[in-house]
Amino acid sequence: MANNTLLSVNNLQTYFELKRWGFLHAGYVRAVDGVSFDLQKGEAITIVGESGSGKTTLLRTILGLAKPTGGEMVFAGRKLDFKNSRDISWLRCQIGFVQQDPYGALPPFMNVSRILREPLIVNKVRREEQGQRIREALEEVRLIPVEDFLPKFPHMLSGGQQQRLVIARALILHPMLIAADEPVSMLDASVRVEILELMKKIQKAHNLSVIYVTHDLSSVRYFSQHAFVMYAAKIVEKADVNEIVNNPLHPYTQVLLNAIPDPEPENVAKFRDIPPGEPPSLINPPPGCRFHPRCPHVIEDLCDVQEPPPFEPEPGHLVECWLYDPQGASAKSRSELKAPADRASEASDNVS
Amino acid sequence: MSVKTKPLTGKGRSRARHEGPLLKVEELSLFFRATHGVVRAVENVSFELARGRSLTILGESGCGKTSLAKAILRLLPRNVSTYTGRVFLNGTDIMRLSEDRFRHDVRWKQMSLVSQAAMNSLNPVLKVGYQVAEPLFLDHRTSKKEAMERAREVFRIVGIPLPFLDRYAFELSGGMRQRAIIAMALITNPSLVILDEPTSALDVLTQAGIMNALKKIKQELELSFILITHDIATSSELADEVLCMYAGQLVEHSKAERFYREPLHPYAQKLMASVPTLRVEKKPEFITGQPPSLFNPPKGCRFAERCHRRFERCQEEPPLFAHGDEMVKCWLYEKG
Numbered sequence: 001m002a003n004n005t006l007l008s009v010n011n012l013q014t015y016f017e018l019k020r021w022g023f024l025h026a027g028y029v030r031a032v033d034g035v036s037f038d039l040q041k042g043e044a045i046t047i048v049g050e051s052g053s054g055k056t057t058l059l060r061t062i063l064g065l066a067k068p069t070g071g072e073m074v075f076a077g078r079k080l081d082f083k084n085s086r087d088i089s090w091l092r093c094q095i096g097f098v099q100q101d102p103y104g105a106l107p108p109f110m111n112v113s114r115i116l117r118e119p120l121i122v123n124k125v126r127r128e129e130q131g132q133r134i135r136e137a138l139e140e141v142r143l144i145p146v147e148d149f150l151p152k153f154p155h156m157l158s159g160g161q162q163q164r165l166v167i168a169r170a171l172i173l174h175p176m177l178i179a180a181d182e183p184v185s186m187l188d189a190s191v192r193v194e195i196l197e198l199m200k201k202i203q204k205a206h207n208l209s210v211i212y213v214t215h216d217l218s219s220v221r222y223f224s225q226h227a228f229v230m231y232a233a234k235i236v237e238k239a240d241v242n243e244i245v246n247n248p249l250h251p252y253t254q255v256l257l258n259a260i261p262d263p264e265p266e267n268v269a270k271f272r273d274i275p276p277g278e279p280p281s282l283i284n285p286p287p288g289c290r291f292h293p294r295c296p297h298v299i300e301d302l303c304d305v306q307e308p309p310p311f312e313p314e315p316g317h318l319v320e321c322w323l324y325d326p327q328g329a330s331a332k333s334r335s336e337l338k339a340p341a342d343r344a345s346e347a348s349d350n351v352s
Numbered sequence: 353m354s355v356k357t358k359p360l361t362g363k364g365r366s367r368a369r370h371e372g373p374l375l376k377v378e379e380l381s382l383f384f385r386a387t388h389g390v391v392r393a394v395e396n397v398s399f400e401l402a403r404g405r406s407l408t409i410l411g412e413s414g415c416g417k418t419s420l421a422k423a424i425l426r427l428l429p430r431n432v433s434t435y436t437g438r439v440f441l442n443g444t445d446i447m448r449l450s451e452d453r454f455r456h457d458v459r460w461k462q463m464s465l466v467s468q469a470a471m472n473s474l475n476p477v478l479k480v481g482y483q484v485a486e487p488l489f490l491d492h493r494t495s496k497k498e499a500m501e502r503a504r505e506v507f508r509i510v511g512i513p514l515p516f517l518d519r520y521a522f523e524l525s526g527g528m529r530q531r532a533i534i535a536m537a538l539i540t541n542p543s544l545v546i547l548d549e550p551t552s553a554l555d556v557l558t559q560a561g562i563m564n565a566l567k568k569i570k571q572e573l574e575l576s577f578i579l580i581t582h583d584i585a586t587s588s589e590l591a592d593e594v595l596c597m598y599a600g601q602l603v604e605h606s607k608a609e610r611f612y613r614e615p616l617h618p619y620a621q622k623l624m625a626s627v628p629t630l631r632v633e634k635k636p637e638f639i640t641g642q643p644p645s646l647f648n649p650p651k652g653c654r655f656a657e658r659c660h661r662r663f664e665r666c667q668e669e670p671p672l673f674a675h676g677d678e679m680v681k682c683w684l685y686e687k688g
Contacts, residue, residue, distance in 0.1 A: 050555040158642055159413070188412040189584055190626045194638035215556055218585070218628040222635055245630060259560035262629045263588045265608040268406075271567060272560045278525055 006076055006176060006209050007039040007062070013070035014054075014061045018283065030282050031057035033233040034071070039177070044203060044210040046220045046241060048256070049230035052279055055213045058230070059179050062211070063095055064088040076176060093123060096170025098180035098199075102162035106154040112138075112165060113150040119173055137168040140202060160191040167199065177209045178202075184219060196223045218260060221245055229253045232280050232290040238310075239317040249319040252291045289322065297323055372443065373400040374543055374576050375424075375463075380437035382416075382423040389647045390433050393419040395600045397437075398672070399679075401593070403543065406570060406577035408587040408608075410623070411597035412643060417580045418468065420597070421546050424578075425465055426454055441544065460487050463544035464537035469553055471529035474521035481507070481517030484536045499539075506535040509572065511565045527558035531565060538569065546578045551586060563589040584627045588612050596620045599643050599654040606678040616680040619655045653682070 012035045015028040031054045039045060049055040060066040062073070064082070073080045075094065080087050099105035106115060116134045125133065135146050141164040143149045154162055163183065170178055183199065184192040200223050203210050212220050217227065220241075227244045229237040229252065237250040248254045255275050261267050275294035280286050286293055292303040302322050311324040382394040394416045401407050409417050422428060424439055426447070439447050446458050464487075475483055481503050488499035500517075507514055510531040521529060530550065537545050547566075551559040567590065570577060581587045587594070594611040596604040596619070604617040615621050619639075628636045641658040644650050650657065656666040665683040673685040 050557060160642075188582060190412060190623060190639040192638070193626055193628070193636040194640075197638070218630040219636075221628070221630070256556060257630065259556045260630050261560075261563075261585045261589055262631050263585045263612045263624065263627050265588060265591070265612045267588045268567070268591060268608065271564050274557050274560050274564070278527075 004040050005038050005074075006041045006043075008074040009038075009062070009071070010036050010073070011071040012036070012058070012061060012068050012073060014057050014066050015069040027283050028069075030233050030285065031066075032061060032068075033282075033285070035230075035233075035235055036071075037228060037235065037238065039209050039211065041176075041209055042203070042207040043226070044200070044212065044224035045226040045228065046212045046214060046217070046224040047228045047230055047235075048214060048217050048244075050215060050256075050279060052282070053230040054233040054282070055230050056181055059181055059211065059213050063097055063179055064091045093173050094175050095177045095179055096167075096173065096175040098163075098166050098170050098178060098183045100182040101186050102159065102166045103154060103186075105166050106162060108154055110153070111150065112143075112152050112154075112157075115154075115165065116169055116172055119169065123173060133172055137172045140171060140205075141165070141168045141198060143168065159187050160195060163187060163191075163195050164198065167195075167202070171202065174206075175208070177211065179211045179213075181213045182215070183212065185214070185216065192219055196220065199223065216260075217241075217245065217257070218262075229256070232285055233282055234290060234320065236291070236321070237317075237319045239319075243314075243317055247314075247317075249313060249317065249324060250291075250321050251295045251297050251323070255296075289320070299323070373440075374403040374442065375401040375578075376438075376440040377424065378438040378440075380420070380423055380439060381434055382419050382428075382432065383434040384429070385431045385433040386647070391646045392600050392649060393646060394423055397597075397602045399595055399602065399605055401544075401576055401578070403576060404570075404574045405592045406579060406590050407593045407595055408591035409578060409580045409595045409597060410582070410584060410587055412582060412623075414643065414646070415597045416600040416646075417582075417597055418548055419600075421465065421548055421578065421580055425459060425463065425546065426451075427459075427465070456491070460537075460542065461540050462542050463546065464540065464542045466533050466537050466545065466547045466550050468549045470533045471526060471553070474529060474532065476521055478520075479518050480521060480524065480532050484517075484532055484539055487536065487540055502539055503535070506538045507532075509538065509569055510535045511561075511568075525558075526554055527561055530554060530558075530562055534562075534565070534569075538573070538575075541573075542575065544576045544578065546580070548580045549582075550579070552581065552583060559586065566590055584623065585629075596623070599649055600646050601654060601681065602672070602679075603655065603681045604678065605672075606680075610678060616675055616678055616685060617655075617682050618659045618661050618684070622658075622660070 012032055014032040015030050017028055018026040020026040035058055047055045047058065057066055061068050067082050075091060080091060082088065113134060116137060117130055120130045120133060138146045138149060143161060143164055157165065184195050187195060212224055214220055224241055227239065227241045228235045229250065231252045237253050244253060248257050259272055259274055277294045280290055288304045288306055289308050292298045299322055308320045308322045310318045310320050312318050313324040378398050380394060380397045384391040384393055397420060409420065411417050428435065438445050441458065441462055446454060481500065485499040485503040488494045488502060489496045503517060504514060507517060512528055512531050516524065516528065551562050577590060579587060579590050591608040594606055594608055595602060598619050604615060604620045615624055622639045625637045626639060639658055644654055652667040652669055656662050661684060670681050670683045672679045672681050675685045
């Protein structure tokens with residue numbers, strides 16, 4: 001592994017057990033199912049997906065807030081053992097979390113000074129140092145003059161200021177990675193770019209790595225280098241952000257991008273192509289490619305039978321879709337593919 | 353599939369077709385009492401909307417978009433301190449009607465509302481079809497059977513499979529629930545539907561589906577929409593005209609072709625520049641500063657403090673200037 005890798009995730013799985021009557025096993029919700037990627041130091045990536053695609057669970061697993069059921073994670077050269085609480089608390093100090101809803105993420109009964117002091121107290125930072133750290137963090141997110149903000153309560157701040165405070169709290173322990181779960185979706189359009197620019201500036205200044213989780217690709221495309229597209233608990237496409245936007249390869253990415261409007265008056269007369277159906281249930285995902293029931297380019301007897309491995313049709317652009325099989329999908333005869341019969345039989349009640 | 357909606361049977365449906373604009377709002381103001389003073393949520397808003405057109409009300413949170421919708425529908429909370437102006441719907445001044453008359457003849461009969469996050473407020477213990485049909489048979493003008501028949505029709509229009517009539521809200525996905533709410537607003541065959549952030553809680557693909565359905569409804573049923581949203585990219589999906597609000601006031605009322613290409617008001621220009629685009633390479637910008645408090649708004653132009661084209665004149669409040677077909681509240685357009 002290259003020395004520059006900060007986080008390496010290998011075949012990560014997070015399943016939530018379903019129980020019937022509180023104790024009987026009734027299957028799993030496969031929220032994250034076999035996700036692998038590497039994150040370099042100082043790199044910003046975006047995870048794009050619809051709600052229910054597992055992007056937030058992936059982030060929570062990386063943060064140590066959800067326990068993975070399989071796979072491994074290496075953070076800054078340290079292989080993490082999720083059963084070891086010391087590993088987890090160490091991990092949480094290294095990652096700053098920026099929540100989606102700033103007002104919900106800030107305790108209403110604490111003032112700014114107390115909100116920022118809390119992580120320092122928990123992590124036993126010396127009392128003399130605390131004031132200095134708080135001041136630095138507030139200056140960094142440009143909540144200045146600092147004295148004016150210290151005694152304020154969250155409800156006295158505007159949405160943008162609240163989100164800055166959340167960012168300050170994420171930064172105060174000097175983390176190596178910032179994980180942001182839809183950091184701007186609750187903010188107004190005019191403030192969004194300001195917050196994203198602030199995050200980018202902080203990222204550059206400290207050589208931080210950032211993971212953005214979002215469903216809105218257009219707002220983060222200027223602020224991250226790579227994008228992963230998630231669909232039904234899997235990453236289906238990995239590439240440079242601009243590659244994804246300008247040259248999407250996976251059929252799901254194509255329909256997703258097609259559904260995002262740009263502000264143009266012609267939109268009134270245009271109907272958008274959207275695939276039929278809804279994302280599959282994660283309790284019982286369809287066999288083969290998970291997008292095949294909705295895919296316009298589905299290849300019979302291949303897509304619905306065998307899960308596609310990642311192909312690399314262009315350098316640095318990985319896509320899990322049989323259309324990009326260099327051997328040619330049609331070249332493989334049907335007999336070569338053995339249907340995993342156990343999963344195919346379960347697939348019937350997916351249509352919700 | 354062509355769906356013809358026949359006028360409903362029953363009394364009170366003989367709506368005289370009025371020539372002229374469907375909705376005309378004149379100097380509408382709505383202020384609220386709060387502990388620290390009066391919040392001037394909507395101030396002096398005037399506009400017209402023609403039949404079959406759709407209007408988008410754009411603005412940041414707290415600029416009075418939703419209050420304006422509530423004021424038009426007379427769905428007011430108790431702490432209203434001032435509620436003045438005139439609202440003409442089909443030529444009748446609906447602000448002068450008594451509350452009973454208004455409820456009986458106007459609200460939901462002639463205009464209906466899809467309120468924000470309404471999809472989460474469906475009754476969990478009633479079947480969706482029953483809830484959608486409810487506005488029709490509540491006042492006993494229509495029989496239950498006819499109402500259910502009509503519910504079937506609107507379900508078809510909004511694109512929900514008919515078996516869903518007999519399902520409960522929890523059995524429906526978010527997109528389907530939102531469609532059911534839209535069906536509920538359409539069932540009385542109103543001439544104006546106000547949509548308050550109809551897609552903000554939905555996924556991109558679901559959102560596109562709902563927008564497709566709304567476009568189809570607009571083509572087929574010849575009704576007018578008022579779409580209230582802060583999502584500028586989505587707003588362009590359903591806009592013939594755009595009304596941009598800032599700090600409780602109307603700042604620009606333009607045709608969509610104009611507004612999305614080259615808006616007039618400096619605030620609208622800045623707002624459009626802050627929208628990230630997917631297909632056009634353009635780095636988004638942001639507006640520095642914050643909107644003024646509505647307790648004590650500044651004397652002159654309310655955007656002056658953040659404006660990049662401010663000059664001396666901005667200390668006075670600009671009136672609405674006509675600039676071609678557009679209306680804009682900015683001194684820069686004084687000469688027309």
